[in-house]
Amino acid sequence: xxxxxxxxxxxxxxxxxxxxxxxxxxxxxxxxxxxxxxxxxxxxxxxxxxxxxxxxxxxxxxxxxxxxxxxxxxxxxxxxxxxxxxxxxxxxxxxxxxxxxxxxxxxxxxxxxxxxxxxxxxxxxxxxxxxxxxxxxxxxxxxxxxxxxxxxxxxxxxxxxxxxxxxxxxxxxxxxxxxxxxxxxxxxxxxxxxxxxxxxxxxxxxxxxxxxxxxxxxxxxxxxxxxxxxxxxxxxxxxxxxxxxxxxxxxxxxxxxxxxxxxxxxxxxxxxxxxxxxxxxxxxxxxxxxxxxxxxxxxxxxxxxxxxxxxxxxxxxxxxxxxxxxxxxxxxxxxxxxxxxxxxxxxxxxxxxxxxxxxxxxxxxxxxxxxxxxxxxxxxxxxxxxxxxxxxxxxxxxxxxxxxxxxxxxxxxxxxxxxxxxx
Amino acid sequence: xxxxxxxxxxxxxxxxxxxxxxxxxxxxxxxxxxxxxxxxxxxxxxxxxxxxxxxxxxxxxxxxxxxxxxxxxxxxxxxxxxxxxxxxxxxxxxxxxxxxxxxxxxxxxxxxxxxxxxxxxxxxxxxxxxxxxxxxxxxxxxxxxxxxxxxxxxxxxxxxxxxxxxxxxxxxxxxxxxxxxxxxxxxxxxxxxxxxxxxxxxxxxxxxxxxxxxxxxxxxxxxxxxxxxxxxxxxxxxxxxxxxxxxxxxxxxxxxxxxxxxxxxxxxxxxxxxxxxxxxxxxxxxxxxxxxxxxxxxxxxxxxxxxxxxxxxxxxxxxxxxxxxxxxxxxxxxxxxxxxxxxxxxxxxxxxxxxxxxxxxxxxxxxxxxxxxxxxxxxxx
Numbered sequence: 109x110x111x112x113x114x115x116x117x118x119x120x121x122x123x124x125x126x127x128x129x130x131x132x133x134x135x136x137x138x139x140x141x142x143x144x145x146x147x148x149x150x151x152x153x154x155x156x157x158x159x160x161x162x163x164x165x166x167x168x169x170x171x172x173x174x175x176x177x178x179x180x181x182x183x184x185x186x187x188x189x190x191x192x193x194x195x196x197x198x199x200x201x202x203x204x205x206x207x208x209x210x211x212x213x214x215x216x217x218x219x220x221x222x223x224x225x226x227x228x229x230x231x232x233x234x235x236x237x238x239x240x241x242x243x244x245x246x247x248x249x250x251x252x253x254x255x256x257x258x259x260x261x262x263x264x265x266x267x268x269x270x271x272x273x274x275x276x277x278x279x280x281x282x283x284x285x286x287x288x289x290x291x292x293x294x295x296x297x298x299x300x301x302x303x304x305x306x307x308x309x310x311x312x313x314x315x316x317x318x319x320x321x322x323x324x325x326x327x328x329x330x331x332x333x334x335x336x337x338x339x340x341x342x343x344x345x346x347x348x349x350x351x352x353x354x355x356x357x358x359x360x361x362x363x364x365x366x367x368x369x370x371x372x373x374x375x376x377x378x379x380x381x382x383x384x385x386x387x388x389x390x391x392x393x394x395x396x397x398x399x400x401x402x403x404x405x406x407x408x409x410x411x412x413x414x415x416x417x418x419x420x421x422x423x424x425x426x427x428x429x430x431x432x433x434x435x436x437x438x439x440x441x442x443x444x445x446x447x448x449x450x451x452x453x454x455x456x457x458x459x460x461x462x463x464x465x466x467x468x469x470x471x472x473x474x475x476x477x478x479x480x481x482x483x484x485x486x487x488x489x490x491x492x493x494x495x496x497x498x499x500x501x502x503x504x505x506x507x508x509x510x511x512x513x514x515x516x517x518x519x520x521x522x523x524x525x526x527x528x529x530x531x
Numbered sequence: 532x533x534x535x536x537x538x539x540x541x542x543x544x545x546x547x548x549x550x551x552x553x554x555x556x557x558x559x560x561x562x563x564x565x566x567x568x569x570x571x572x573x574x575x576x577x578x579x580x581x582x583x584x585x586x587x588x589x590x591x592x593x594x595x596x597x598x599x600x601x602x603x604x605x606x607x608x609x610x611x612x613x614x615x616x617x618x619x620x621x622x623x624x625x626x627x628x629x630x631x632x633x634x635x636x637x638x639x640x641x642x643x644x645x646x647x648x649x650x651x652x653x654x655x656x657x658x659x660x661x662x663x664x665x666x667x668x669x670x671x672x673x674x675x676x677x678x679x680x681x682x683x684x685x686x687x688x689x690x691x692x693x694x695x696x697x698x699x700x701x702x703x704x705x706x707x708x709x710x711x712x713x714x715x716x717x718x719x720x721x722x723x724x725x726x727x728x729x730x731x732x733x734x735x736x737x738x739x740x741x742x743x744x745x746x747x748x749x750x751x752x753x754x755x756x757x758x759x760x761x762x763x764x765x766x767x768x769x770x771x772x773x774x775x776x777x778x779x780x781x782x783x784x785x786x787x788x789x790x791x792x793x794x795x796x797x798x799x800x801x802x803x804x805x806x807x808x809x810x811x812x813x814x815x816x817x818x819x820x821x822x823x824x825x826x827x828x829x830x831x832x833x834x835x836x837x838x839x840x841x842x843x844x845x846x847x848x849x850x851x852x853x854x855x856x857x858x859x860x861x862x863x864x865x866x867x868x869x870x871x872x873x874x875x876x877x878x879x880x881x882x883x884x885x886x887x888x889x890x891x892x893x894x895x896x897x898x899x900x901x902x903x904x905x906x907x908x909x910x911x912x
Binding site for chain 2: 191205375470502
């Protein structure tokens with residue numbers, strides 16, 4: 109065994125370097141851990157500045173000792189390759205580990221350990237952590253807005269129906285598969301509209317009428333995004349085809365439409381729908397605020413959908429068009445059977461991003477006075493009985509939106525894999 | 532055959548004309564009935580409302596046109612600050628996502644997944660109503676670096692007081708012109724003689740030396756003013772002097788840049804990954820060193836992929852800055868489409884001006900982008 113050279117770790121002293129290195133790294137992490145979880149400082153006898161920096165220095169030196177190339181130990185090699193390639197990387201690794209250890213206790217204590225969830229008034233919140241009682245009490249408002257409590261079953265029922273009907277595609281026998289497109293594009297939206305019109309809005313069949321101003325919360329987010337999504341897709345497809353035709357008038361009308369909506373922020377579009385649009389309608393003609401908002405969002409998103417689909421159309425090789433034409437197909441036949449099925453497959457990721465953006469844009473409808481989830485939070489926050497719990501509300505809404513959006517993006521990724529065809 | 536071409540166009544034209552005609556007719560009728568007249572004359576009238584935060588001199592006695600300018604400048608301020616910060620953060624995170632270090636890679640990935648899947652409006656609300664509200668009151672605030680204060684009323688930091696600022700600015704402009712000149716000459720030299728000038732070093736020297744000279748000879752001087760705590764009433768304190776950034780601006784910039792940085796990071800990652808491995812190997816094999824490989828081979832190709840989508844994100848940021856209205860930061864939408872609209876009732880005029888402003892901003896940027904794209908596009912044979 110040669111002499112131990114600490115400055116240049118090598119394979120000769122593998123064991124001693126490894127033990128000393130991992131011991132130092134272990135000590136440094138342990139120090140931070142005790143500091144953060146148990147409020148116990150083992151280096152308290154040192155001056156404070158050294159006590160803070162010491163774990164970092166120890167860890168750096170430990171990683172330096174462990175950095176032995178081709179050691180022959182599988183795990184050590186993997187560790188070095190992944191988090192310990194050089195001093196800079198080791199420093200970042202240590203910083204991230206320390207940061208995570210430091211962040212866990214305050215977050216845990218705020219969210220769980222010191223939080224309250226029992227009771228049904230502000231007095232129940234005695235701990236220093238979050239007051240989940242606030243969420244519990246306001247839960248119905250966050251989900252259904254100002255919808256009357258005794259009628260909430262109608263909203264639930266409508267949504268259950270819609271979800272069940274959405275799964276029809278998975279159980280259809282092979283024989284009727286080719287009707288599915290028709291079902292999803294035409295029949296399903298009509299059923300959805302009927303359900304929402306008669307069940308949620310009511311006014312007939314002995315159901316009490318609930319005005320759209322009372323709708324709100326997460327269910328409104330779903331309603332607005334659902335209908336905007338349904339309307340913006342065919343419109344966007346038409347615009348994309350319009351932009352690609354050789355007919356000058358159709359082309360420039362489409363271009364103008366797309367560029368206009370893409371150039372303005374959604375908030376001004378909503379302003380337009382609420383203050384400017386009623387001026388453009390006959391005086392005795394009344395259009396519901398929610399309908400105006402859905403139209404505005406659909407027109408706005410249609411422009412984005414059009415650009416995404418255009419990307420797919422442009423990506424198709426010319427040969428596909430030529431081949432279809434040589435078979436004697438006309439414009440519509442060619443697009444429906446040859447071009448669009450391939451182009452739409454290509455644009456799944458882009459479409460998913462656009463629809464995600466649509467869902468994330470729905471909170472903006474608060475500017476016209478419709479309160480979906482974020483809007484309800486603003487309302488609940490200013491309630492004199494529940495002042496000072498803004499943070500809990502935002503964390504709650506953020507988690508819900510995050511789950512929805514993350515699930516959507518993962519689903520689109522799966523779709524992309526499913527429909528991926530090698531060419 | 533001809534009918535096939537004319538008919539769809541005629542129908543489109545007819546539909547467009549009918550819709551426009553219907554709308555204008557109704558608008559005229561409605562305005563007549565309500566006694567509103569159409570016109571942009573109100574722009575020169577006295578606005579008689581105050582704006583909390585303004586980059587230019589403004590008071591209630593100024594015109595609506597000036598209020599519009601105040602809003603526009605505030606929008607541009609937020610956008611520019613947001614663009615700078617989101618670029619810095621986005622590039623760092625984008626590179627971090629390709630790091631060989633597993634922990635850094637994962638942390639960056641989680642940052643992206645986390646911030647881009649939460650609605651921007653919610654994030655703005657969070658920073659403004661929850662995070663910045665947890666800051667201390669002015670009298671309890673502790674100094675950062677001895678002179679800056681982060682309080683619930685905003686961020687206060689020393690401001691610079693210039694003497695002969697114009698001379699300094701001229702010197703900076705002169706330095707930039709000189710650098711452009713040097714670059715052109717260096718390129719000529721490289722292409723004609725094959726000689727390499729250290730352009731970067733020369734540029735840095737020029738950029739620092741020329742403005743420094745103005746301090747020595749041009750009579751330029753710079754002082755600073757620190758914010759100081761003033762007592763207004765028994766329990767009410769306020770910082771005066773120095774540069775103050777209101778919490779609205781602060782939370783808006785934080786939220787916008789954190790959100791947009793996730794998209795910029797993805798663009799940067801895609802750009803760097805888009806340059807083939809063979810390019811790097813080929814460049815090294817003809818004897819370029821690491822710096823040259825990066826500067827001459829990798830970056831020009833990566834930037835070609837990165838810049839167009841990134842500009843799109845900048846545009847989105849500018850448009851998203853209109854969410855400022857939600858937390859009462861006086862941007863274009865709040866000042867003009869909010870307050871001014873409420874006072875004058877000129878819905879059509881004001882909404883159309885606001886939309887046209889945003890439209891001009893985005894169309895000019897996208898024209899510039901198209902031109903730039905055409906310029907840098909690879910000419911294929």
